[in-house]
Structures are given as C-alpha cells and as structure tokens.
Amino acid sequence: MTLDNEEAVRSALGINSFRELSKDKMLAFAASMPDMAKEVRMKLIDQIPGFQKFALDAVSAVERVFTETMSNEDKRSERIHESLADVREAITSQLQRDDISEEHAAFLTAKLMETAMVEIDSQNDGREHEAHQAGETRKAAVALAGIGLIAAIVLAGGKVALGRNSSA
Numbered sequence: 001m002t003l004d005n006e007e008a009v010r011s012a013l014g015i016n017s018f019r020e021l022s023k024d025k026m027l028a029f030a031a032s033m034p035d036m037a038k039e040v041r042m043k044l045i046d047q048i049p050g051f052q053k054f055a056l057d058a059v060s061a062v063e064r065v066f067t068e069t070m071s072n073e074d075k076r077s078e079r080i081h082e083s084l085a086d087v088r089e090a091i092t093s094q095l096q097r098d099d100i101s102e103e104h105a106a107f108l109t110a111k112l113m114e115t116a117m118v119e120i121d122s123q124n125d126g127r128e129h130e131a132h133q134a135g136e137t138r139k140a141a142v143a144l145a146g147i148g149l150i151a152a153i154v155l156a157g158g159k160v161a162l163g164r165n166s167s168a
Helices: 006-013 023-035 038-047 051-095 102-146 149-167
Strands: none
Touching: 006 023, 006 038, 023 051, 051 102
C-alpha cells in the first residue's frame, strides 16, 4: 500500500495532525516511511516537530551500543590475556628451578601449552562475538535506513548546510 498523500499518512497513523505525534506514533511514522511516496515522505519529515532529532538519536543509539560492546569486549580480552600471562609466568618460574623432575617439567610444559590454547580460543571467541555484534549493528543501520531515518538525517543535514550557505 503506497501512502501517496499527507491525508493517507495521517489516516494510517490514526491522527488528525502531525503535531499530535507521540513517541509511539513517531515510531509508527518511521516504520511506515517505506510505504510513502518519496515526495510525501520528504515533505512530512520537514513538517513533523522533532523527527530529525528522533532520527539522529536512533542512529546515535545504535552507534553507542556498538561502541560500548566493542569496548567491553576489549576489556574482557585484556583481562584474560593478563590472567594467562600471570599463569605462564608462574609456570615458567617453576620450570627454571634446578630441582625440577623431568616428569614435573613435562607436566608444567603441557600446562603452558594449555594456557596458549585457552588464549587462542578466547581470541577466536572474541572475534566471533565482534563479528556478530558488527553484523547486528549493520542490520540495525540497514533497518533504520529502510524506514527512512537515514533519509531524514541527510535531509536535515542538507537543510542545515543550505541554511548556512544562504545566511553567509
């Protein structure tokens, strides 16, 4: 169903005026943007109070979640690396003792190799998690673009730029 005029959009949203848009209706408006004719969508984006801020906030929220997730992942990886480095250091100091038996040295060497494998597995898991998070963030950005929020941001940015040029 194509919403090809303002009245059709208001009717679909169940409102009499675009000034009545609550947050829920704002989300409904954004979700219905792919069904709107381009001219209608661009005209309404300009008319709806606060929509451009809403669009910018939505994109910023996606970006913030991604950044925080990656930061937490980096901290987690660093803690694991430090812990395993401590274990390796303790094992290495035991291996340097003069009175260590061959059997005990072999056991400690095997444990040293285990710590290396744990770290490799942890790094692989971290990379998989990062790839998953990046994929989820891309999906969110694509969804935002699909409902026209990116168009709203571009429109808002273009108007700001035009406004600056004409006032100079």
